[in-house]
Amino acid sequence: MMNTQPLQQTLDHWSRFTLRQRLMRYGGLALTLLVVAWALSSIDVIWEWVWDAPAQMGDLFGRMMPPDPSNLPSILEAIWQTVNIATLATLFAVLVSLPVAYISAQNTTPNRVTLWIGRFILVSSRSVNTIIWALLFVAIFGPGIVAGIVAIMFRSIGFLGKLLGEAIEEIEQKPVEALEACGASRFKIVLYAIVPQVMPAFFAVSILRWDINLRESTVLGLVGAGGIGMILQGAIDTFNWPEVAMVLLTILALVVFGEVVSSYLRKKIL
């Protein structure tokens, strides 16, 4: 009885953090607010334009209405071009990314040098944005659809290679061991033990990338790399707002279409 008395006194009090931890947390919060305030004050915001925005939005919307379908044939042709850019680029990127994934996965790469080559390809492809790739390839191939395809492809190789490489690294090693015990060659091990295990990830990743590419290829035209973006740019430059509205609606329809197709394929294949 004598012993439990002081114990109970100490046990009826509990707090999640010590005083020191609490001070640290408040300090962290204050620091974050300070950084945000500093960031806001250091950028040059013209506040009249910000307050003005709702009115401007209404004005622009008014000028866009109703959308002008008179140019619809050429818009549809451009959107078809956009779909082709995305699809062809995804196809080529998938083909190129397979060997890249193979050499950048820890468990299949032949040696350290190839591993680093693979990783270098992945990083350099992923660290450059599609628009920047497009600017580069417009300069090389000239404006048009080829530059668009190559730009999307270069950006996709990193994405596909990275995710496929990770899928290869995550495979079950046990079938590989069994095939080695049977005396199968390296290539047959890839064919029978690795490919079947990576297949689901392969389709999932390819479909996802096609979906992303569909959306990315709509802006390629802004830098002259073909597709619907070219018409959009032209319409904005000539203040043809009803046509801009039409283009935006078409892009919206395209994105919805891509979403529907890719979720259908996912369900069908996986």
Next chain:
Amino acid sequence: MLKISNLTKRYGSGDPVLKELNLTVEGDQLTSVIGSSGAGKSTLLRCINRLVEPTSGSIELNGTEFTALNRRELRVARRRIGMVFQSFNLIDRLTVMENVQVGRLGYISTWAALTRRYPREDIRHAYELMERVGIAHYANRRADELSGGERQRVGVVRALMQRPEILLADEPTASLDPKTSEQIMTLLRDLASELKLPVIINIHNVTEAKEFSDRIVGMRYGRIIFDGQPDKLTNAEMDEIYAGVPAMDRAEVGAVA
């Protein structure tokens, strides 16, 4: 005949897992290797087909010195050794027939492997073996649709497709329920005598080992401390195989060294 002499395996710079081990297996006998976890049973089996690279010693199968082979020669030589695994090691998304034909992958062309055009002789052989173990009606099913016992039968047929000179089984029944486990052991024993095939089985279940084996090898910390017929395995010897803590044994080795 498989002749293992002075086999030592050391991982890194630690204590050897196998210590100057000698073992000869011949005829169509079924040899069970027993011993507590960490005794080196699995390492011993994997050293035979060099899935684990032996540190020193010799492994000779019907006149071929396995430790002397280069990579290419080893691949060819491995076709002569069948192996069955604890977790079956099948390719889940492939059909039973494809899994079974994996045993012949070393023999067929890459193109035939890719297009799944297997030689008729191999297909006939596969159906025969599948019929023998009772899975022929599953030929077109995916491997992951089968139960544990059925999957292990696929594993056994895959190994037999190699027309091996010896069969290694690494705890083939450890993932199975007692009844299925007994069926698989019966199957392995019968196949050993039908095909005149020596079989080495790593096994934890001593009762099963005694019931089905022609010979029992008891291992403890990398050494063989019992080798004889099942009825010679007394309780005292069992205790010796399974008693003791690794640290004690290692300390002993340390003192000698």
